[in-house]
Amino acid sequence: MAKGFTTREQDYSKWYNELVVKADLAETSDVRGCMVIKPYGFAIWEKMQAELDRMFKATGHQNAYFPLFIPKSYLSKEASHVEGFAKECAVVTHYRLKNDPDGSGVIVDPEAKLEEELIVRPTSETIIWSTYKKWIQSYRDLPLLINQWANVVRWEMRTRLFLRTAEFLWQEGHTAHATENEAIEEAEQMLRVYAEFAENHMAMPVVQGTKTESERFAGALETYCIEALMQDGKALQAGTSHFLGQNFAKAFDVKYTSKEGKEEFVWATSWGVSTRLMGGLIMTHSDDNGLVLPPKLAPIQVAIIPIYRQEDQLDAVTEKVKPIKAALEAKGISVKYDDRDTHKPGWKFNEYEFKGVPVRLAMGPRDIENGTVEVARRDTLEKEIVAIDKVVEHVAKLMVEIQENLYKKAIQHRTENTTEVSTYDEFKEVIKAKGGFVLAHWDGTAETEERIKQETKATVRCIPLEGDKTPGTCVFSGKPSKRKVLFAKAY
Amino acid sequence: MAKGFTTREQDYSKWYNELVVKADLAETSDVRGCMVIKPYGFAIWEKMQAELDRMFKATGHQNAYFPLFIPKSYLSKEASHVEGFAKECAVVTHYRLKNDPDGSGVIVDPEAKLEEELIVRPTSETIIWSTYKKWIQSYRDLPLLINQWANVVRWEMRTRLFLRTAEFLWQEGHTAHATENEAIEEAEQMLRVYAEFAENHMAMPVVQGTKTESERFAGALETYCIEALMQDGKALQAGTSHFLGQNFAKAFDVKYTSKEGKEEFVWATSWGVSTRLMGGLIMTHSDDNGLVLPPKLAPIQVAIIPIYRQEDQLDAVTEKVKPIKAALEAKGISVKYDDRDTHKPGWKFNEYEFKGVPVRLAMGPRDIENGTVEVARRDTLEKEIVAIDKVVEHVAKLMVEIQENLYKKAIQHRTENTTEVSTYDEFKEVIKAKGGFVLAHWDGTAETEERIKQETKATVRCIPLEGDKTPGTCVFSGKPSKRKVLFAKAY
Numbered sequence: 013m014a015k016g017f018t019t020r021e022q023d024y025s026k027w028y029n030e031l032v033v034k035a036d037l038a039e040t041s042d043v044r045g046c047m048v049i050k051p052y053g054f055a056i057w058e059k060m061q062a063e064l065d066r067m068f069k070a071t072g073h074q075n076a077y078f079p080l081f082i083p084k085s086y087l088s089k090e091a092s093h094v095e096g097f098a099k100e101c102a103v104v105t106h107y108r109l110k111n112d113p114d115g116s117g118v119i120v121d122p123e124a125k126l127e128e129e130l131i132v133r134p135t136s137e138t139i140i141w142s143t144y145k146k147w148i149q150s151y152r153d154l155p156l157l158i159n160q161w162a163n164v165v166r167w168e169m170r171t172r173l174f175l176r177t178a179e180f181l182w183q184e185g186h187t188a189h190a191t192e193n194e195a196i197e198e199a200e201q202m203l204r205v206y207a208e209f210a211e212n213h214m215a216m217p218v219v220q221g222t223k224t225e226s227e228r229f230a231g232a233l234e235t236y237c238i239e240a241l242m243q244d245g246k247a248l249q250a251g252t253s254h255f256l257g258q259n260f261a262k263a264f265d266v267k268y269t270s271k272e273g274k275e276e277f278v279w280a281t282s283w284g285v286s287t288r289l290m291g292g293l294i295m296t297h298s299d300d301n302g303l304v305l306p307p308k309l310a311p312i313q314v315a316i317i318p319i320y321r322q323e324d325q326l327d328a329v330t331e332k333v334k335p336i337k338a339a340l341e342a343k344g345i346s347v348k349y350d351d352r353d354t355h356k357p358g359w360k361f362n363e364y365e366f367k368g369v370p371v372r373l374a375m376g377p378r379d380i381e382n383g384t385v386e387v388a389r390r391d392t393l394e395k396e397i398v399a400i401d402k403v404v405e406h407v408a409k410l411m412v413e414i415q416e417n418l419y420k421k422a423i424q425h426r427t428e429n430t431t432e433v434s435t436y437d438e439f440k441e442v443i444k445a446k447g448g449f450v451l452a453h454w455d456g457t458a459e460t461e462e463r464i465k466q467e468t469k470a471t472v473r474c475i476p477l478e479g480d481k482t483p484g485t486c487v488f489s490g491k492p493s494k495r496k497v498l499f500a501k502a503y
Numbered sequence: 504m505a506k507g508f509t510t511r512e513q514d515y516s517k518w519y520n521e522l523v524v525k526a527d528l529a530e531t532s533d534v535r536g537c538m539v540i541k542p543y544g545f546a547i548w549e550k551m552q553a554e555l556d557r558m559f560k561a562t563g564h565q566n567a568y569f570p571l572f573i574p575k576s577y578l579s580k581e582a583s584h585v586e587g588f589a590k591e592c593a594v595v596t597h598y599r600l601k602n603d604p605d606g607s608g609v610i611v612d613p614e615a616k617l618e619e620e621l622i623v624r625p626t627s628e629t630i631i632w633s634t635y636k637k638w639i640q641s642y643r644d645l646p647l648l649i650n651q652w653a654n655v656v657r658w659e660m661r662t663r664l665f666l667r668t669a670e671f672l673w674q675e676g677h678t679a680h681a682t683e684n685e686a687i688e689e690a691e692q693m694l695r696v697y698a699e700f701a702e703n704h705m706a707m708p709v710v711q712g713t714k715t716e717s718e719r720f721a722g723a724l725e726t727y728c729i730e731a732l733m734q735d736g737k738a739l740q741a742g743t744s745h746f747l748g749q750n751f752a753k754a755f756d757v758k759y760t761s762k763e764g765k766e767e768f769v770w771a772t773s774w775g776v777s778t779r780l781m782g783g784l785i786m787t788h789s790d791d792n793g794l795v796l797p798p799k800l801a802p803i804q805v806a807i808i809p810i811y812r813q814e815d816q817l818d819a820v821t822e823k824v825k826p827i828k829a830a831l832e833a834k835g836i837s838v839k840y841d842d843r844d845t846h847k848p849g850w851k852f853n854e855y856e857f858k859g860v861p862v863r864l865a866m867g868p869r870d871i872e873n874g875t876v877e878v879a880r881r882d883t884l885e886k887e888i889v890a891i892d893k894v895v896e897h898v899a900k901l902m903v904e905i906q907e908n909l910y911k912k913a914i915q916h917r918t919e920n921t922t923e924v925s926t927y928d929e930f931k932e933v934i935k936a937k938g939g940f941v942l943a944h945w946d947g948t949a950e951t952e953e954r955i956k957q958e959t960k961a962t963v964r965c966i967p968l969e970g971d972k973t974p975g976t977c978v979f980s981g982k983p984s985k986r987k988v989l990f991a992k993a994y
Contacts, residue, residue, distance in 0.1 A: 041569070041570045042574060042577075042630070042633055042634075043573070043630070047570075048567070048568070048569050049568040051566065051649060054565070054567045054568055055565065074542035074545070074546065075545050075549065076539070076540055076542045077540040077545055077672065079532045079670060080654055080656065080670050081534045081537060081670070082534070083533060084600070084608075084611075087609060088607075088608035088609055094609060099601065100599055101599065102572070102597075102598055103595060103611050104595050104623065105595075105597065106593075106594040106596065107593060108590055108592065108658065109590055109592055116579075117578075117585075118575060118578060118585060120575075120594050120620055129611055130593070132571070132595065132623070139532070139533070139534070143539055163653075167599065179572070
């Protein structure tokens, strides 16, 4: 299966595109910019969703559902929001089709024109805050901690599967609070939830930080983000959490009466991660043999493949496999026993390797004689022979080991590809020749940020929350800098 | 809370509308015909989803995700499909907004007109079958058993929360098979899954049957359905499963090579249930005191309310409640201990009663003295005093009992409101005076069906799969009838 598969060295971008399609994760659809998420890809997304949903609920959030459509005028209610969002949107103008008089199909019925156009939500702050106005009167109604799993549409011109698509799936949290501090704490808490999910479940190390003013979400006072480093040295913004101040409360007139009887505007946050995480997952771990999945997110954690020529050999293997499969499943490990007679073992080996199944077991007549199983791990491609009565424990241990190993490798890659520079020449050289994260002093102005971007294509990914906070001078302008910030070229 | 609440007797329709809003299930949004599903309503929907999803996976299905948009021309590819569906749709014609030159907001950019309009999916057969063409080549690719959880839009003119909304949430299964028989078996299997879910989880009895030709899904050769009877004597179509023959395979040219090397068109099914089930759930069990939920779908199964005046009394109650709550949760029962000091016990009693929480426990200083708890069940409104050390077992038993009792009551209601008639006068009289299901002979023609509908507003809900299959003569035309069919006025 990996035959004819582009290597990362040859063309990282092509490697990614081929991998996504060949590993059955997603494909482009007939609708420009929209993807089809295939069952195997969707199963990974479901695992992500389940864990994130659990984490959201554990931190007190509830799910709800708001309309797909937003009246056009709502987008203009929060001034900076409309600047950032209103432009590239899918616009619904009519609500009916009719038969084409020439008999060739259907046409839009010109008489069914909407009085006010509807926008397919690119994000839901406006429709949600217009609803919160009805839900919030008193301090008793706060905090309001709501999340929505939904599809959103942003009419992107250049699209790439998972990384940037016109329609994508995501969750968007929208919370309302009585005080500024509580809202900031919420935004920071959700950033930590995202970071924990990325690191513990995706095995993808992230830097937590804040965005510069020019990269903030449209309508936010502060945008927190997690940034991950891909294998090709480019950064991926993997999740954002916004402190929205009272901007949306003011735009939609959402006030509450405090315990003391005073009327106050409500404080807000919003936060989201999307199917873009799938792109991050793929580009963090996969190799030239295909997808590599951390066990915690693998739909199939163990594939078992029988080796046989005759039917009775298959029966003998199946007999041995049954209790192993049952014992693994009893430990919560998902197992696929692939005894299809439509494909050869070699084909199956390639298939599960390419699809990133963490552990593959193989068993044939000789193994039965010897009381052994062949165990292959996807991350290192190592194979070993293990006694049948030890294999369940062994595989259970591998689940933990592989998860840890992938994270360790990713951390190592990031460490090796994070460079601190002290001059602009050095900065340019590293961005050009090596790529990766570059830590450099920056004077905090949008002009410098823009100039550096023009000249090097690198942008400030974030102002890290942790790390060295020593002041210095900007590598570009020589003006004072509060601390080094993280630059990179980005997806 | 139930104060000022309309009774079913007074106005069933108003009762329903008020209940949905006051029990925090859903509300209308600012977007015409679209609802907001509130957290409590959404939590019930999530429970439905989780169980249905489990059942779909147990029958071999996988989830995937297809685009929200469908190119206009796709709708015309299957001739009868377009007749049934293409008309009342949300049509996307533009992909960009721009600032209004007069500075007052945003307008649709006339230069960003799509070459071909996109329809927001009313159902996904066409976009999915255009994809299946790429996925299916050989018999090895079959059966293809896929489900999608999604939002869909049908521009309904008269909408009602959950029962008929412009946007709704649903699942749509779309399967492809090598043989006609296998496809029919699949459509019938999924009908059974729906019936089992409705009866065992929603405690809502359903009649399984097939639709008449005029009520079939646009593009189907056979539409199977489950029909439930609401408290007001009107029927609700709760789910449908369609055998689509080779119609979509032919429209989208989806062929497979059989084991024998022959090229054949693929056979198809599709099947779906939606947030409409929420309406069925509400109208099957609820009463003049508010919502009544079967334990299997109740987000909160047990509410515990402390009765106290002073802080130390609350502490004493909390001390006693803790192990009860823990023991119930250990049995998989969801418990809310509502010790908020912002509301009085009486308010809380009303709140949980109105929201249909199956069991409510109350405990105060006197209970502690006596070693007892007050246990109230929502379905019968009965209260009893139970010893603290017996309460966990007692409540666990109530979960089963209430689930069964609700189903039994619903069955009894349906039995009492199902009438067999042998003349058209009797038919009209029953439909007018009593309502409910009417079993009557029908000659099988669309003309008779239409005439009866015109005259009585009753339609053939289904031709039941089970029940008396004795032939007779049509109550309307006197012509031969193969068997009695099920009529009712319907939602």
